[in-house]
Amino acid sequence: xxxFLMGIVLALFSTAVLADTALVIGDYNNAPDSVxxxxxxxxxxxxxxRDTNNPPADISGYDQIWDLRxxxxxxxTVTDQYDDFVKNGGFLxxxxxxxxxxxxQNATKAAxxxxxxxxxxxxxxxxxxxxxxxxxxxxxxxxxxxxxxxxSAISAIVNDQGTALITDANGAVAAMMWVGNAGDLAExxxxxxxxxxxxxxxxxxFTTEAYVEDNTQALDDIIGGVVAGTxxxxxxxxxxxxxxxxxxxxxxxxxxxxEAGDPIVVVTTSDGGTVTTVTTVHGVSETDTxxxxxxxxxxxxxxxxxxxxCTTTTTITNYSDGSSSEAVSNNDESCTSETTYxxxxxxxxxxxxxxxxxxxxxADVTDVNLRNLSFDGIQGIRSNHDYANGMTGETTxxxxxxxxxxxxxLIVGGGWARRNTNLSGNGDTATSNTNAFEGNVGRAMGxxxxxxxxxxxxxxxxxxxxxxxxxxxxxxxxxNSSISGRYTIATDPKFNPYIGYTIGRKSMDAYTEGGDAxxxxxxxxxxxxxxxxxxxxxxxxxIINLHGEYNTDGVQVMGAGIGKSTEKLEWNLGVEKTTTxxxxxxxxxxxxxxxx
Numbered sequence: 001x002x003x004f005l006m007g008i009v010l011a012l013f014s015t016a017v018l019a020d021t022a023l024v025i026g027d028y029n030n031a032p033d034s035v036x037x038x039x040x041x042x043x044x045x046x047x048x049x050r051d052t053n054n055p056p057a058d059i060s061g062y063d064q065i066w067d068l069r070x071x072x073x074x075x076x077t078v079t080d081q082y083d084d085f086v087k088n089g090g091f092l093x094x095x096x097x098x099x100x101x102x103x104x105q106n107a108t109k110a111a112x113x114x115x116x117x118x119x120x121x122x123x124x125x126x127x128x129x130x131x132x133x134x135x136x137x138x139x140x141x142x143x144x145x146x147x148x149x150x151x152s153a154i155s156a157i158v159n160d161q162g163t164a165l166i167t168d169a170n171g172a173v174a175a176m177m178w179v180g181n182a183g184d185l186a187e188x189x190x191x192x193x194x195x196x197x198x199x200x201x202x203x204x205x206f207t208t209e210a211y212v213e214d215n216t217q218a219l220d221d222i223i224g225g226v227v228a229g230t231x232x233x234x235x236x237x238x239x240x241x242x243x244x245x246x247x248x249x250x251x252x253x254x255x256x257x258x259e260a261g262d263p264i265v266v267v268t269t270s271d272g273g274t275v276t277t278v279t280t281v282h283g284v285s286e287t288d289t290x291x292x293x294x295x296x297x298x299x300x301x302x303x304x305x306x307x308x309x310c311t312t313t314t315t316i317t318n319y320s321d322g323s324s325s326e327a328v329s330n331n332d333e334s335c336t337s338e339t340t341y342x343x344x345x346x347x348x349x350x351x352x353x354x355x356x357x358x359x360x361x362x363a364d365v366t367d368v369n370l371r372n373l374s375f376d377g378i379q380g381i382r383s384n385h386d387y388a389n390g391m392t393g394e395t396t397x398x399x400x401x402x403x404x405x406x407x408x409x410l411i412v413g414g415g416w417a418r419r420n421t422n423l424s425g426n427g428d429t430a431t432s433n434t435n436a437f438e439g440n441v442g443r444a445m446g447x448x449x450x451x452x453x454x455x456x457x458x459x460x461x462x463x464x465x466x467x468x469x470x471x472x473x474x475x476x477x478x479x480n481s482s483i484s485g486r487y488t489i490a491t492d493p494k495f496n497p498y499i500g501y502t503i504g505r506k507s508m509d510a511y512t513e514g515g516d517a518x519x520x521x522x523x524x525x526x527x528x529x530x531x532x533x534x535x536x537x538x539x540x541x542x543i544i545n546l547h548g549e550y551n552t553d554g555v556q557v558m559g560a561g562i563g564k565s566t567e568k569l570e571w572n573l574g575v576e577k578t579t580t581x582x583x584x585x586x587x588x589x590x591x592x593x594x595x596x
Contacts, residue, residue, distance in 0.1 A: 026068030086191035117186025119161030152200035261314035261327030272304030354467025375401025375415025383587030393423035472515035
């Protein structure tokens with residue numbers, strides 16, 4: 001069919017007409033070279049300008065312009081230049097593109113159409129708004145019947161005045177043409193304009209093997225028909241020649257040459273084997289007290305399929321009336337193979353959790369120990385701890401202190417304490433080593449004694465923890481400083497109730513865990529104020545001492561002991577139980593105080 005069209009055009013137009021001059025402007029891939037090659041094959045003289053920013057100021061010496069600058073906007077100078085060119089009978093091809101890149105550029109080219117009287121135009125309004133492969137959607141008045149054209153992400157052109165050159169099955173226009181001789185432009189315009197919102201059909205279409213024949217035919221139809229008819233001035237709404245559908249003229253059909261027919265393609269498939277791939281992904285999350293590792297194991301089975309494609313070329317003989325012979329095999333079979341892969345996968349999820357509150361637990365134990373310290377003589381201390389999170393352990397240590405009562409009744413005292421705590425549970429450990437210092441001053445006040453106490457403690461913490469197959473360790477330091485006031489009613493030597501109030505500040509240094517990187521945590525430092533009120537009482541029943549205390553922060557203390565005082569010394573032995581929101585602490589104290 002291509003040879004038929006070209007034959008008619010050659011019969012209608014002289015060699016001088018075909019050998020006109022064409023300017024191709026652009027630098028995208030091989031598109032300029034593809035267009036130039038087809039123009040030269042049709043007998044045209046071609047100039048390629050790859051400097052896309054500086055097109056020639058004078059285009060009067062050209063019969064056709066192929067402006068492939070899809071990414072450039074037209075300023076008013078270029079618009080007026082092209083307007084005059086088309087008005088005087090020139091052929092103008094404008095490359096536009098989809099809106100993913102070029103709505104602004106497209107608008108300037110649509111403005112050119114409007115300025116020439118071509119009507120309101122929208123170019124590439126929506127990406128992919130026309131099908132990339134157009135099958136039998138060509139305007140057969142100007143192009144080959146049954147032609148397939150291949151585009152890439154092409155967008156539709158909307159205009160009610162132009163002539164649709166290529167449309168898809170839904171009627172969306174892929175290529176729009178304005179023929180001055182057909183009344184598509186304003187009065188007095190004799191040239192033709194074509195725009196297609198895709199540059200890739202001119203680039204990919206001549207490098208991708210499957211597209212070569214189709215897109216070459218489409219380009220040849222435009223060059224051999226629309227261009228030739230425009231330059232000769234014979235193009236109209238009825239075709240490229242006066243009074244005919246495509247080019248006019250009737251002769252007895254004669255052979256005009258041969259061309260490649262549709263190849264004979266035989267496709268076979270075979271199994272290419274299966275590959276198993278196992279992928280393991282860990283996800284880590286945590287709450288205030290627990291860390292969870294979710295392990296997802298994905299097993300993928302990839303099956304290969306080998307497709308062999310064998311192709312035999314064919315030849316078609318074309319005739320002057322547009323008819324063609326059946327395709328005849330050239331007996332030159334060639335084969336290629338392609339392997340494709342299909343993957344199915346399944347996943348299993350395993351979850352394991354572990355505690356992350358080891359430091360908080362041992363810090364709570366340390367705070368309880370500090371609260372229960374008594375700096376009166378020399379005391380040995382041992383306490384056991386049982387916490388709700390599964391950690392248990394013990395604390396050992398001692399206190400050393402005393403007080404002096406001045407002649408004026410002023411009581412001044414102080415001391416130092418050392419305690420070591422070791423906890424374990426859930427496969428985890430936690431330790432603390434604490435030094436505490438106290439200073440206090442008191443005085444008889446009415447029916448009782450008022451005391452103000454300052455305490456400061458420093459602790460070094462260490463821990464280890466496990467979660468499934470992962471383990472981590474860490475260490476940090478903290479401080480606890482407080483000031484408290486207490487008033488004890490001393491009217492009855494056997495029963496001494498008291499009230500108090502404490503204000504303090506606790507801090508913990510930031511730390512980063514060592515060990516397995518997957519579960520290692522970086523913990524920010526803390527610094528918090530606390531305060532609580534205290535109500536309690538001491539009861540003396542002979543050598544037996546009973547003790548009870550309630551604090552507004554939820555800590556409760558119950559204790560019992562025995563003791564005796566002589567002229568030279570005092571001794572005591574006691575048991576004390578302290579409960580907090582996190583667990584229980586039971587301690588034994590034994591002390592001696594030497595009197596001077």
